[in-house]
Amino acid sequence: MEKLDKKVKKAVPINEVTQCEATGRMLEKARRDGVVVAFDRAAEMKPCPIGAESACCKMCYMGPCRLNARDPYGKVGVCGATIDTIQSRNLARMVASGSAAHNDHGMAVLELFKGVANGTITDYTIKDPYKLDALCAELELDVDGMTVQEKALALADELEKTYTQTEGEIPFARRVPEKTLETWRKLDIVPRGAMIEVLGIMSRTHMGCDQHYENITKAISKAALADGWGGSMVATELGDIMFGTPSPVQADVNFGVLKEDHVNVIVHGHEPNLFESMLVSVSDPSLVKIAREKGAKGINLVGMCCSGAEMMSRHGVPHAGNFMSTEPVLVTGAVDAMAVDIQCIQQGLVKTAECYKTHLITTNPRCHIEGARHIEFDEHVPRECTDEIVTLAIARFADRGVDVEIPKIVNQGIHGFSHEYINYMLGGSFRSSYAPLNDNIINGRIRGVAGVVGCVNPRVKQDWVHVELVKELIKNDVLVIQTGCSQIALAKAGLTVPEAAVLAGPGLREVCEAVGMPPVLGLGSCVDNTRILIAATAMVNQGGLGDSIADLPVAGAAPEWMSEKAVAIGQYFVASGVFTVFGVGFPTVKDTKFHDLLFGGLENQGLGKWGVTKDPYEMAAMMLAHIDKKRKELGIDKARERVLTDMASRRELA
Ligand code: BF8
Numbered sequence: 001m002e003k004l005d006k007k008v009k010k011a012v013p014i015n016e017v018t019q020c021e022a023t024g025r026m027l028e029k030a031r032r033d034g035v036v037v038a039f040d041r042a043a044e045m046k047p048c049p050i051g052a053e054s055a056c057c058k059m060c061y062m063g064p065c066r067l068n069a070r071d072p073y074g075k076v077g078v079c080g081a082t083i084d085t086i087q088s089r090n091l092a093r094m095v096a097s098g099s100a101a102h103n104d105h106g107m108a109v110l111e112l113f114k115g116v117a118n119g120t121i122t123d124y125t126i127k128d129p130y131k132l133d134a135l136c137a138e139l140e141l142d143v144d145g146m147t148v149q150e151k152a153l154a155l156a157d158e159l160e161k162t163y164t165q166t167e168g169e170i171p172f173a174r175r176v177p178e179k180t181l182e183t184w185r186k187l188d189i190v191p192r193g194a195m196i197e198v199l200g201i202m203s204r205t206h207m208g209c210d211q212h213y214e215n216i217t218k219a220i221s222k223a224a225l226a227d228g229w230g231g232s233m234v235a236t237e238l239g240d241i242m243f244g245t246p247s248p249v250q251a252d253v254n255f256g257v258l259k260e261d262h263v264n265v266i267v268h269g270h271e272p273n274l275f276e277s278m279l280v281s282v283s284d285p286s287l288v289k290i291a292r293e294k295g296a297k298g299i300n301l302v303g304m305c306c307s308g309a310e311m312m313s314r315h316g317v318p319h320a321g322n323f324m325s326t327e328p329v330l331v332t333g334a335v336d337a338m339a340v341d342i343q344c345i346q347q348g349l350v351k352t353a354e355c356y357k358t359h360l361i362t363t364n365p366r367c368h369i370e371g372a373r374h375i376e377f378d379e380h381v382p383r384e385c386t387d388e389i390v391t392l393a394i395a396r397f398a399d400r401g402v403d404v405e406i407p408k409i410v411n412q413g414i415h416g417f418s419h420e421y422i423n424y425m426l427g428g429s430f431r432s433s434y435a436p437l438n439d440n441i442i443n444g445r446i447r448g449v450a451g452v453v454g455c456v457n458p459r460v461k462q463d464w465v466h467v468e469l470v471k472e473l474i475k476n477d478v479l480v481i482q483t484g485c486s487q488i489a490l491a492k493a494g495l496t497v498p499e500a501a502v503l504a505g506p507g508l509r510e511v512c513e514a515v516g517m518p519p520v521l522g523l524g525s526c527v528d529n530t531r532i533l534i535a536a537t538a539m540v541n542q543g544g545l546g547d548s549i550a551d552l553p554v555a556g557a558a559p560e561w562m563s564e565k566a567v568a569i570g571q572y573f574v575a576s577g578v579f580t581v582f583g584v585g586f587p588t589v590k591d592t593k594f595h596d597l598l599f600g601g602l603e604n605q606g607l608g609k610w611g612v613t614k615d616p617y618e619m620a621a622m623m624l625a626h627i628d629k630k631r632k633e634l635g636i637d638k639a640r641e642r643v644l645t646d647m648a649s650r651r652e653l654a
Contacts (some may be wrong), residue, residue: 023325037327037331042459057090096223102526136155254320268308284387322463336397345362363375448630449480452469457562464616483526487523498518546630553631570610
């Protein structure tokens, strides 16, 4: 076992780094075992103060140049670049990377979909032909008389433009509320295609090219919108068509989903296909038989991070935990194999897996990790990879060679609230509609809607900011919708059950109890943030809450963000019209022109704006203030009296 580095003596008290009890217990064990994980590395690695505020430039080798964030206009880079040029170029590259990650994921889902449609991929099918029809209709494709496969190919052709088109507007721009789209057109920020927008950012941020922060900000918005209304949306929609549109399902969350007497396989990452095939492999009678022969009671498949959240939403597959729990879960000694694909896979997993003799297996051609075994996943023969991983896991179960200690903590919750299900849940099968939601917002029972999403980050206490923020919001009658690692934090805190309505304010509680829903609705993985965009669009289209997404009494937050994908998501919400607050910090220098544009100027252009604070209570206050401001602008700031139909009005009606 790797010994705990002598330098890692600053190990901070465990209750200061995580609110997750299971993760905390495994951190204690890791320290006993002398194993270093990200929480320890974070304590050792102080964030670079200049980089944290984005006051440095590495765009050429005349530098790197460091400006003084305390005196941002006191000097410029060697080329003359100002603080606004430097920080806008840096943010642009973060958004380009985040958008590229989601678009690359979305392109892989599109390729898979094409293969399923043309019959070259046979392990997956079209599970939701109704959604296929609905999407073809929405995109005005002429598919009359076509077979399901032909319709799928027509849809794939259309959606491919999301990535490859170099002129015009991405296909899902047609979904954007008219007034929002009008604003985008006026500002020239409608994305053409993801590849050209990401390429455009890499080109214009080269040394000596775009050096006006306002123009760079337009490119930032375009690349971000090409993520939210582009690649991510394609990933969600085609995933639904192939694997099923989620509807509420009960699922278990936390380390207690691991079973000591079973072969435990974890899938961690982002793309659904590896996980879908693993689900088939772990149920294969011949593999189950081998596992039993080796003394296991069965094979237990568990998810982590976003692919876990996606599978939990679609199929109720148990979920072990979010990003910061991926190393601690290995400390249980119970994980026989962890299969990973792309994104948010910490390199530190290699060492931790080695310490506990877990097979860490990379599967994707664009994500190899030095020291991990690679078994490439090919969707044409997916079981070759997933069966081999299960076989390795069984062998490791038979000869674990390490102590197993599983914190017996399991939280049950309800997940899988797709836009389609919310529509149905509120209006019923014959009158599915957002009218009840809008009505309850107008009459004040629901004050507004908040999207609380995103990562966990060792710079703040794991899960705590998410949970405190969400509690504060629901207490104030704000309906919360969630995705990603944030959703898992709330599931572990027990807020994704209908009974959590007791923690809500009286108005929200009444609505939740009438519908039988939790006050916190889990929508799935990070690409499923697009479900929030679609829900917001449905609220606008329903009427009564303004003409654009910017008019809605809604707000967003990523309280413990860490990844570049989170920045791209934040910017696509801002550009769509949503006030979006980040916790932890934000990579800009306050009181600079670029910062002011992001944190105010964009709102004046008819878009949303950014906010930042580490404090969940202040974050809630900022979001509530914004929601109240929007209610006031809509003229619904005073909750309408609930009008009951008395005898006099009945006579009048008669
Ligand atoms: O896409 S929430 S830590 S797992 S980046 Fe990563 Fe953040 Fe988790 Fe998924 Ni999203």
